[in-house]
Amino acid sequence: MSIPTTEIIIFETSEEFRKDPSILSPGFDIVSKVDGAQMPVYCGLQIENPTTGYLFLNWDSLAHHQALIESPSYGSLLETLKPAFGGPMKMYHVIFNDHPIAFKQPVTEVLRITLKDPSHRAEVSDILSKISDMTKKMLVFGPTLENENEIILVGGWESVEVGVDIIMIWDVLMLLLTSRLIGRRLPILNRKLRSNGYLFLPTKNIYSTLP
Template sequence: MSTIPTTEIIILDTSEEFRKDVSIISPAFDAVSKADGFQAPVYTGIQIENPTTGYIILNWESMAHHQALMDSPSYGSVLEALKPAFGGPFKMYHVIFNEHPIALQQPVTQVLLLTLKDPSHRAEVFDILSKISVLSKKMLVFGPTLENENQIVLVGGWASVEAHLERVATEPKEVVERLFALATKDHHFHAALRPYAGK
């Protein structure tokens, strides 16, 4: 299997235009698709629980490849082409997951952001998440953000929100309780992402 990519995750306050049609920012992705190290497709979508929040998720061969795009003269035009999607602030994260993020290909993607309450618990939290990842047949992957090693992003792939909730009900309660005793849940929602491979 190829090297696990660096995944860029943008969580944004959406514009009304983006909520109506996520493809309005396709020109930005067409430009990004020409960048060295970009791995198609880009995944975009609206949060199921609250459509004023949206997601843009894409993969790079490495963080250096994404940085090279951000440092290039063409990056300004990429940002300009993305503007119609934004209705307010956004946050960007980069993460190298424990396995390939095949979860993004499922009908519903769970996005969970955790922050360790105490960095000394990192190994235990990773152990809990590793066990959950194995049980999910790697349909649930996780990793610390490159920006902050105490912040962890987890994405899971599901047939539906209901399928996720049914699965959670079967998890050992003490494991889930222990996880949230050690880490703060900063963001936990679902999105229906659609792939865009570019022209």
């Protein structure tokens, strides 16, 4: 099966949604009947700051989601989603480097990074590919279709406490500013990952639970 296009919505949550995320169920029922939608829809609250919410939905292609947006039923769908939104939202589309199995884990970690220097895009992709392989694809990544210099990483974990601090990603990416250090640093990263057993985690602001 080909890798889907993942729709990601990050939004300010309403008090009603924080009390009962199932209020989105009517909207999910509508989406389940849409051609190209790969159910289920995953949704949840950020653990550190529940005023931030997340929605993830895999599509057969971006064109399938675009067809929904342009359809007459889209207005009705938005009405069913309104009770969950307490403020601004941002939508992204990503084709990850592999199937996003992270969504099936008890805790999902989301990180968005923006390249300061687009000339390092290939190097960043190579490093993130190695990290993804180390985590057995529990961490996947991909540039947004809206902006190829904006990359979203998603990791799936058994708990917030499991694994290695994802801040190491930042540590490695910062070294791209001095590219001669990349080859020297990666073996250190490999040792850190292996020595910690499971691979990757606790950064302090970006976890969300997914039911």
